[in-house]
Amino acid sequence: MSELLQQAPSLGNTLWFVLAAVVLLAVLLGFVTYAIYFERKVIGWMQLRIGPNRVGPLGLLQTVADVTKLLIKEDTRPKNADRALFTLAPILAYAPAFGVLAVMPFTESIQFADLGIGLLYYIALSGITVLGVITAGWASNNKYSLIGGLRSAAQMISYEVPLVMSVVGVVLLTGSMNLREIVEAQRDMWNIIPQFLGFVVFIIAAQAELNRTPFDLPEAESELVSGYHVEYSGFRFAMFMLAEYVYMFGMATLITVLFLGGWLPIIPQLDFIPGIIWFILKFSAYVFFQFWLRATMPRMRVDQLMSFAWKVLLPVALFNILLTAVVVSYQSGMF
Amino acid sequence: MLGLAKGLGYTFKKLTEKKVTHFYPDVPFPMPPRFRGIQHFSPEKCIVCNQCARVCPTECIQLTGKPHPDPEKKGKIIDTYDINFEICILCDLCTEVCPTEAIVMTNNFELAVYSRDELYKDLKWLDDNNTNVREEN
Numbered sequence A: 001m002s003e004l005l006q007q008a009p010s011l012g013n014t015l016w017f018v019l020a021a022v023v024l025l026a027v028l029l030g031f032v033t034y035a036i037y038f039e040r041k042v043i044g045w046m047q048l049r050i051g052p053n054r055v056g057p058l059g060l061l062q063t064v065a066d067v068t069k070l071l072i073k074e075d076t077r078p079k080n081a082d083r084a085l086f087t088l089a090p091i092l093a094y095a096p097a098f099g100v101l102a103v104m105p106f107t108e109s110i111q112f113a114d115l116g117i118g119l120l121y122y123i124a125l126s127g128i129t130v131l132g133v134i135t136a137g138w139a140s141n142n143k144y145s146l147i148g149g150l151r152s153a154a155q156m157i158s159y160e161v162p163l164v165m166s167v168v169g170v171v172l173l174t175g176s177m178n179l180r181e182i183v184e185a186q187r188d189m190w191n192i193i194p195q196f197l198g199f200v201v202f203i204i205a206a207q208a209e210l211n212r213t214p215f216d217l218p219e220a221e222s223e224l225v226s227g228y229h230v231e232y233s234g235f236r237f238a239m240f241m242l243a244e245y246v247y248m249f250g251m252a253t254l255i256t257v258l259f260l261g262g263w264l265p266i267i268p269q270l271d272f273i274p275g276i277i278w279f280i281l282k283f284s285a286y287v288f289f290q291f292w293l294r295a296t297m298p299r300m301r302v303d304q305l306m307s308f309a310w311k312v313l314l315p316v317a318l319f320n321i322l323l324t325a326v327v328v329s330y331q332s333g334m335f
Numbered sequence B: 001m002l003g004l005a006k007g008l009g010y011t012f013k014k015l016t017e018k019k020v021t022h023f024y025p026d027v028p029f030p031m032p033p034r035f036r037g038i039q040h041f042s043p044e045k046c047i048v049c050n051q052c053a054r055v056c057p058t059e060c061i062q063l064t065g066k067p068h069p070d071p072e073k074k075g076k077i078i079d080t081y082d083i084n085f086e087i088c089i090l091c092d093l094c095t096e097v098c099p100t101e102a103i104v105m106t107n108n109f110e111l112a113v114y115s116r117d118e119l120y121k122d123l124k125w126l127d128d129n130n131t132n133v134r135e136e137n
Helices: A002-006 A011-046 A062-071 A083-103 A118-126 A128-139 A143-174 A179-184 A196-209 A234-258 A268-272 A275-296 A302-331 B002-015 B051-055 B093-097 B123-128
Strands: B039-041 B061-067 B076-084 B103-105
Touching: A002 A011, A011 A062, A011 A083, A011 A234, A011 A275, A011 B002, A062 A234, A083 A118, A083 A128, A083 A234, A118 A128, A118 A143, A118 A179, A118 A234, A128 A143, A128 A234, A143 A179, A143 A196, A143 A302, A179 A234, A196 A234, A196 A302, A234 A275, A275 B002, B039 B123, B051 B061, B051 B093, B076 B123, B093 B103
Parallel strands: none
Antiparallel strands: B039 B103, B061 B076
């Protein structure tokens, strides 16, 4: 892929780009379909139920049926909604979620663009989704959506700060923002060990960024009118849900790359297993952890939400940066 | 912090535990012995005393009798017997009042149909409804 990017643009390589994007999209849709299926299954098992088992063998087509139902629904739009923004919002929420995957190195060879500042690209682009959420809340012309949108935006912006701060430690340790170099630097030891504090902060902040339990206050299906997407239904609602799960894909990829050694095996002796298998294993472990957490945790209280981000996570992340900086400069012989 | 780990451990243990889900439509669901289900009616036991129709709180039972075909014998035998399950509340009063146990409860309960007309069950249908008949009436 990288060589194609260096070439002069032509019809031929543009077609290749489109094809690659479509393949990634197909993989993504497959992931989302079965992530939802396994989420329901795992949560069902943990609650002593059996989960979806009716549509198709073992209920494997349940999500397909659900999505089909969403797609053939009537496209409703509130009468006084801001037409242009109402249409734009789901796109604004989804496009960056797909865009961030461009820099993700899945293995040594499977990567779409090898950006020098891949990490920064991810963080910068994922911030745009908040705009989609606010736009959706405002354009619906409904006070519940607006409040939900603002609540969502407040949470996502607050937790983005400790999220970014917690990866600074990794960047300091590696001396690079290139995701591929970050993985290569973990050959001896995965970042989860020297950066354990950063890892913990990252995992908590990531949970809040993804609007998932225990930080699912913006949606809080059991106590609020669901938030910024109250007025959305059918295809547009599917876009929001898709964005959410694609972010889960992105976050799982990022956490695998940053802390769990990407495509590297646990011990070098297991090198004969292809990198993509290792990647999928670590990736799935994180995704499973998300479902597990959802089946376990109650929702956080709204008055603790902000103070937790600013008074607990941020200081811990800053302390982690300081600690990493001291260790790195000591190792490089500064004192 | 320990509580978080404890909670996660608990849910993880539940992952492999036996599920409590009943496989009801695939596997029949056994009802308790005193369950009040759809009535079973045996026309040969009925003496056409009309008590069930009179005691019924929703008046869903309609019956007619005819003279005994054997002229030597007194009394009547049942001719038609209909229960309207649109309004039957399965209260068990008809089976309690019946002196000959001609009408008894069963453990069957699946009454869902596509048309309301199908809920009028006649003598033949109630006679054929002879599975899972309740032990004590």
